[in-house]
Amino acid sequence: MAKKPVHQSRIEMLQGTLDLLVLQTLRWGPQHGYGIARMIQANSQQALQVETGSLYPALHRLEKKKFIAADWEQSENNQRVRVYRLTAAGKKQLAAEQSWWAKLSVAIASLAKPPVGESDQ
Amino acid sequence: MKRAWWQFGKREDDLSAEIESHIAMAIAERVARGESVDSATAAARRQFGNREQVRATSRDMWGWVWLEQLMLDFRYAGRKLRQAPGFAAVAALSLAIGIGGTVTMYAVIDAADIRGLPYPNADQLVVVEQTATVRQRADGPQVVRASPAPPATTAIWLGSTHTFTAMSRVGLGELHWPHDDETETLDVASIGPEFFAILGATPLFGRVIAPSDTNSDAPGVIALSYSFWRERFGADRHIVGRQIQLDTAETPSPTSHELYTVIGVMPDQIDYPAGMHGWIADRSGSHAWATVLARLPDGKTALAATSELQAITKDLPAPPGSTTPPGVRLTGLRKFVHSKWSGRDDVETIDSPEGRFARLAIVLFVLVIAMINVGNLLLARSASRGHEIAVRTALGASRKRLAQQLIIEGGCLAIIGGSIGVALAKWAIKLSGTFGALRGNGIVPALDMRVLAFALALTAIVALGTGFIPVLALVRTSGAESPRATAGRARGKLQGALLAAQVAAALTLLTGAGILGKELLRLQKQGFGFDPKNVVWFPNLQRPAGMKSVEFRESVLFGLQRVAGVSSVSEYELFGNEGFYPLGDPSKAGKTIFDHQYVAIAPGFIKNLRIPVLAGRDFTDADYASAAPVALVSSSVAERFWPGQNPLGQQVIVPPPMRRKGDTLKVDPLTVTVVGVTGNPRLGRVLGPAPMTLMRPTSDKPGFGASYLVRTVGDPDAALPVLRHALNALQGAPLDRAMYGTAQRMGIDRQLTEQRVTTRALVAFAAIALLLAALGIHGLVAYSVAQRTREIGIRMALGAEARSVLLLVTRRGLSLAAIGIVLGVAGAFALSQAIRSMLYGTSPTDPVVFAGSAILLGTVVLVASYLPARRATRVDPMIALRVD
Incomplete structure (x- = not known):
């Protein structure tokens, strides 16, 4: 009982962040899962290591929500790969997540500081 | 995306x-960087990690994620409720009482008005009875009464093929x-x-x-009812052909017993006449009075x-x-x-379709109150959980998820309440099955599949309704800049309205319970004018021919007096x-048929029923022997006829009793002298006004x-x-149950039982409503105190008096209560x-x-407000200012 909720809540917390990163990456063009992982890694100066165990569920979740769409294609070295691309809904979602992220950053930043009293209700 | 199993x-x-x-x-990529194929493969696989976990997570998401979330929400709700066991108990219990009451009342209605008969084309089935024009009570009007018919009559009917x-x-x-x-x-x-073919x-x-x-000489055969077969013969499939000895008399004698062969077992749903253990052949030559069961041909009217x-x-x-x-x-x-008993006395008024539906409406009202109460409690808790909700929102929980969470908490309470409610209903249904009015009418409520389905549907509605109230407040926080403040305001308004409704409902029920309780006390104090304990009533015995x-x-x-266990016997x-x-003064004659009660009593009647003699004396043997023109009157008669005078020795004119139509004119009125004044015996009617009673020594012609x-x-x-x-021995014939009713206690206790049960139920509902209203007010004020601790601290630091602080924190609760x-x-x-x-x-x-x-109610509201408010006056300004 104790173990599972902890594990779940971690995914739940990561979820929003990873979704944002995936959508952000796909803005540059259609990409397969491996490529997405590599790009995030590269663009964050290797700071963010994307777990494949989170990436694929995240991709499938975003696909289910129709923020991204997927197709099977032939890769440059003639391999069948599943390529994801951003949908119109995904673009809107990306904008929303960016503003959410901005708010969250501010909120967390303010929480990290000691409180300066509270306004009267 | 379509998601289908294929x-x-x-x-x-x-x-x-x-x-x-x-x-x-x-x-x-690794190979391109120069690694060997083998090491590249191993490294890539290692880096990918657990493939199965990736699969499992994706799989969950495809199909079962909603279920998973639901389970989580339930677990979370369970944990939240366990953290506040008092709250959970009060909430679940009040829902249980509402649901239990509603289910019980529905079961009665289901049994009486909804459940069809389990026979094909049942609307063609009719029962034929013979009618007679009689007086059911000597002081009553002539009524047409239906009853079973003697063999000669039924034989003629059966001939009309x-x-x-x-x-x-x-x-x-x-x-x-x-x-x-x-x-x-x-x-x-x-x-x-x-x-059975019919x-x-x-x-x-x-x-x-x-x-x-x-045939008159055929051996005895019996078809068993399902329940009798199951309970007494252990559902033995080889029962057919078994012989059982059955006696017409309780103590077997060579002439009374007979061997009956079991010929079959009927299915469970065959239950006519209700509650039979078995069916035997009506052999020709039997003297039994009977009704006739018949099936109308297609298109033929009963008329x-x-x-x-x-x-x-x-x-x-x-x-x-x-x-x-x-x-x-x-x-x-x-x-x-x-409805076979509905013609009798007060039974009809106690149990009628209108009465049943009215009672269903009352229990539904109570259920709605319980829902409002629980919703309000949830709401109050959601206020104290504002923090939790804000954090969860920040962490990305959607409003839908939060709403789902709140509905599920309400749902958990409703499910617990529903389960306890069904258990309560099971008990109450069993109890209601023993009520005279229901049992007399053959209405046997049961917790069957349909009633359970009703309970389930009701619980689901209650779950949604209960969870929905706090969600209402949540939904109004429509993404504004300061969601917490908006939520607080919306919640405040809704909570206020609910609190006022709660107080109103509590007062309504409290007053209703008070009125019924006062009536019950009055009835109990009024008594029956005699002592009904252990009295059995045998009306309409059948005199053997020739006697x-x-x-x-x-x-x-004489015969009954000698029966073991009998203390005294009388006749009236x-x-x-x-x-x-x-x-x-003929103007004081009876104005309504129920007003006057003229009773001829056999010796010992007053003593047997323990009717108090307030003045004068009981009849003596000499009175009976000489058929003296004397009378006992009830105190109600004395008060009305001779207020302030001594009733003893006064004379009363008694018109001759009406035994048959037109009989009255042939006999002159009788003038009798009052020799005693008694209490007011109620021989039959308990609930109405005390009848004016005049008792005379019984005549020689009962x-x-x-x-x-x-x-x-x-x-x-x-x-x-x-x-x-x-x-049976005295009559020379068995008591015919259908004709005369078996021996029964005087119907008095039953008339009171239903009054008592209704009153108690209402008192219980009122007490719960009162408790919940008190909790609601208490919660509101306590919340207000907690919110304003700083403000109170400042005010007190500035010299505010305790009284003005009290007023400050209780004002809202008290005005809502008003x-x-x-x-x-x-x-x-x-x-x-x-x-x-x-x-x-x-x-x-x-x-x-x-x-x-x-x-x-006002006192309870004041106390409930004062207790938490008192805390406010004890606020230490220094500590209060340091809060946060």
């Missing part, structure tokens, strides 16, 4: 392929079954061979009564069939006590099954007349309306079999009109009760 396999394959391509790309598709006699009787050191009394119906019933196995079984039978019945001799030749009454089987009525009375009084007869009046009263030493139920046996009280008084007026029919001596708008309830 796509599941394809998706799994896709996932595997995707993973493989990922790894292949990783290997290719063109009237119905088929007909069968149905007689009721008892047989005694000695087994395993005890003797069990079985209720059996004696039926003709067509009986119902459209086939046996579970074995056969039904055949025409040859009804047409009635007139056909009427034509062949009208020349038969008048039934005993009747002033007219026998008539015919056809009753639909369903109506017959559920004179006086002899019969003597033999019954109620007569109707035009109403007695004091000498010279009439049809003579009733015998037996007071037993111990529990009368234990003495009943012996009494019945003795009466609104609630005004609404509650209005509600109480409405409720008092609904319960008007249950009141006989208490005003439905009794000012003492109304004022008292409001004062009680």
Whole structure:
């Protein structure tokens, strides 16, 4: 009982962040899962290591929500790969997540500081 | 995206392929960087991690994520409720009472008004009875009463073969079954061979009564009911052919017992006449009075069939006590099954479709109150959980998820409440099955599948409704800049409205309970004018042919007195007349038929019933011997006829009793002298005003309306079999249950039971509503104190007095309570009109009760506000200012 909720809540917390990163990456063009992982890694100066165990569920979740769409294609070295691309809904979602992220950053930043009293209700 | 099970396999394959391509790309990259293929492969696989976990997570998401979340929400809700066990208990219990009450009332309605009969084309089934024009009470009007008919009459009906598709006699009787050191009394119906065919019933196995079984010399056969077979024979499939010894008398004698062969077992749903252990053949030559079960042909009306039978019945001799030749009454089987006693005394008014639906409305009202209460409690808690909700929102929980969470918490409470409620209902349904009015009408409520389905649907509605109230407040936080403040305001308004409604409902119920309680106290204090404990009432005994009525009375009084366990026996007869009046003042004669009660009593009646003699004396042997013109009157008579005077020695004119139509004119009125004043005995009617009673020594001609009263030493139920046996012997014939009713306690206790149960239920509801209202006010004020600790601290630091602080934190709660009280008084007026029919001596708008309830509620509100408010006055300014 104790173990599972902890594990779940971690995914739940990561979820929003990873979704944002995936959508952000796909803005540059259609990409397969491996490529997405590599790009995030590269663009964050290797700071963010994307777990494949989170990436694929995240991709499938975003696909289910129709923020991204997927197709099977032939890769440059003639391999069948599943390529994801951003949908119109995904673009809107990306904008929303960016503003959410901005708010969250501010909120967390303010929480990290000691409180300066509270306004009267 | 469509998600269907047949796509599941394809998706799994896709996932595997995707993973493989990922790894292949990783290997290719490593190889390009110069690693060997083997080490690149190993590294890529290691880096990918647990493939199975990736698959499992994706799989969950495809199909089961909603279920997973639901489970999580339930677990979370369970944890939250466990953290506040007091809250959970109060909430679940109040829902349980609301749901339990509603389910119970529905079960009664289901049994009485909804459940169909389990027979094909049941609307063609009718019961034929004979009617007689009689007075049911001597002081009552002439009424047409339907009853079973003697064999001669039913034989004529059965001869009219063109009237119905088929007909069968149905007689009721008892047989005694000695087994395993005890003797069990079985209720059996004696039926003709067509009986089961008319119902459209086939046996579970074995056969039904055949025409040859009804020959006068045929051996005894019995078809068993399902429940009897299951309970007493362990559902033995080889029962057919077994012989059991059954006796017409309780103590077997060579002539009374007979071997009956079990020929079959009927299915469970065949239950007509209700509660039979078995069905035996109606053998020709039987003397049993019986009704006739018949099936109307297609398209034929009951009216047409009635007139056909009427034509062949009208020349038969008048039934005993009747002033007219026998008539015919056809009753639909369903109506017959559920209302056969409705003509009797007060039963009809106690149990009627209107009454049932009114009571369902009351319990539904209570349920709605319980829902509002629980919703309000959830709301109050959601206020204290504002922090939690804000954090969860920040972490990305959608409003939908939060709403789902709140609904699930309400749902958990509703499910717990529903389960307890069904358990309560099971008990209450069992209890209601013992109520005279229901049982008498053959209404047997049961917790069957349909009632359970109702309970389930009700619980689901309650779950949604209860969870929905806090969600209402949540939904109004429409993404504004400061969601918490908006939520607080919306919640505040809603909470205020609910709190006022809660107080109003509590006051309404409290007042209603107060009025019914006062009436019940009045009834109990008023008493019956006699002591009904352990009194058994035998009306309408049958005099054996050839015996004179006086002899019969003597033999019954003498015979019953000698039965073991009998303490005393008496006889009385109620007569109707035009109403007695004091000498010279006919204006004081009875104005309504119930007003005056003229009773001829046998010696010992006053002592037997323990009617108090307030002045003067009881009748003496000399009074009886000389048929002296003397009378006892009840104190109600004395007060009305001779207020402020000594009633003893006064004279009363008694018009002759009306035994038959036109009889009254032939005899001169009687002038009698009052020798004693008694209490006000209520011989039959308990709830109405005390009847004006005049008692005379019984005449030498007891009439049809003579009733015998037996007071037993111990529990009368234990003495009943012996009494019945003795009466059978005295009558020379078995008591015919359907005709005269078995011996029964005087219906008094039953009339009071229903009053008592309704009152207690209402008192319980009112107490819960009061408790919840108090909790609501307490919570509101406590919340307000917690919110304003800083403000209070500042005010006190600035010199505010305790009183003004008290006022500050309680103002809102008290003004809401005031609104609630005004609404509650209005509600109480409405409720008092609904319960008007249950009141006989208490005003439905009794000012003492109304004022008292409001004062009680007001006091509770004040205390509930004061307790948390007091905390505010003890706030230490220094500590308060340091809060946060």
